[in-house]
Amino acid sequence: MNFASATTSRSYFSSSRYKLLYSDWRGYLLALFALVWVANQYMSIYNRLRLDIKHEQVDIKVKEKEKDVQERKAA
Numbered sequence: 001m002n003f004a005s006a007t008t009s010r011s012y013f014s015s016s017r018y019k020l021l022y023s024d025w026r027g028y029l030l031a032l033f034a035l036v037w038v039a040n041q042y043m044s045i046y047n048r049l050r051l052d053i054k055h056e057q058v059d060i061k062v063k064e065k066e067k068d069v070q071e072r073k074a075a
Helices: 003-016 025-074
Strands: none
Touching: 003 025
16 A cells, blocks of 8 residues: 555545544554455555456457468468
């Protein structure tokens, strides 16, 4: 977690007074870790989706090139 996101998280939690499971400082700490965990899950899902899309695009380009080569051989 970089400095900007840590500062943003702390300011959000202090302004909203959001706590998770505990009503003291441990609630803030647990909420911070939960926020970071959820953000990491979203980023990994997004990265996996981008990787799948890129893989599909590469497969399509390879199939198109193979098709062009076969058409040239047939002609």
